[in-house]
Amino acid sequence: EIVLTQSPGTLSLSPGERATLSCRASQSVSSSYLAWYQQKPGQAPRLLIYGASSRPTGIPDRFSGSGSGTDFTLTISRLEPEDFAVYYCQQYGSSPDSFGQGTKLEIK
Amino acid sequence: QVQLQESGPGLVKSSETLSLTCTVSGGSMRSYQWDWIRQPAGKGLEWIGRIHSSGRTNYNPSLKSRVTMSVDTSKRQFSLNLSSVTAADTAVYYCARHVTLMGHDHWGQGTLVTVSS
Numbered sequence: 001e002i003v004l005t006q007s008p009g010t011l012s013l014s015p016g017e018r019a020t021l022s023c024r025a026s027q028s029v030s031s032s033y034l035a036w037y038q039q040k041p042g043q044a045p046r047l048l049i050y051g052a053s054s055r056p057t058g059i060p061d062r063f064s065g066s067g068s069g070t071d072f073t074l075t076i077s078r079l080e081p082e083d084f085a086v087y088y089c090q091q092y093g094s095s096p097d098s099f100g101q102g103t104k105l106e107i108k
Numbered sequence: 109q110v111q112l113q114e115s116g117p118g119l120v121k122s123s124e125t126l127s128l129t130c131t132v133s134g135g136s137m138r139s140y141q142w143d144w145i146r147q148p149a150g151k152g153l154e155w156i157g158r159i160h161s162s163g164r165t166n167y168n169p170s171l172k173s174r175v176t177m178s179v180d181t182s183k184r185q186f187s188l189n190l191s192s193v194t195a196a197d198t199a200v201y202y203c204a205r206h207v208t209l210m211g212h213d214h215w216g217q218g219t220l221v222t223v224s225s
Contacts, residue, residue: 035211044215097155
């Protein structure tokens with residue numbers, strides 16, 4: 001099983017700032033099958049990024065993903081108040097699918 | 109717009125079988141894969157398993173001995189059975205659509221299942 005480790009565990013920033021979240025895999029993620037999800041309290045996760053760097057329709061362009069192999073990054077260029085949430089990375093290239101433990105993005 | 113809705117008992121007794129159903133609306137089930145994912149309170153996400161619309165399954169090895177999934181495309185439903193449950197199986201259970209290149213693009217709202225002793 002591929003283990004995903006996210007850092008930091010908690011990130012405290014202010015609206016308007018730039019957020020950089022990291023996801024490191026214990027082995028190479030096949031074909032960049034790496035996704036990022038946003039989860040707010042009481043809600044299901046929402047897909048933000050797939051294939052390491054692609055955005056689904058409707059996701060604002062302030063969200064961007066990069067990386068390959070074992071190191072991946074989610075960047076939020078300018079934080080909006082609604083962006084404060086928990087973010088998970090997931091690999092879906094090797095069975096079983098696995099998720100990182102999450103990064104909580106909180107208002108400073 | 110594809111929508112998914114979980115249904116089933118919110119309380120299951122220890123050692124019994126947890127059974128949930130996910131109903132899909134607004135889109136076809138064919139040629140997609142359908143997953144169950146769970147999340148204990150205050151914790152992260154755990155992938156339980158996947159079923160293709162053809163009926164082919166793939167389960168997480170950590171749960172494989174206790175998991176059974178099935179699909180009924182005519183009813184637009186797929187189901188999860190998890191046997192011999194313990195308190196450790198208490199969680200919010202989500203159903204989700206899995207797209208090979210995209211991951212989980214549509215999710216249900218989640219349903220809390222509590223295992224009681």
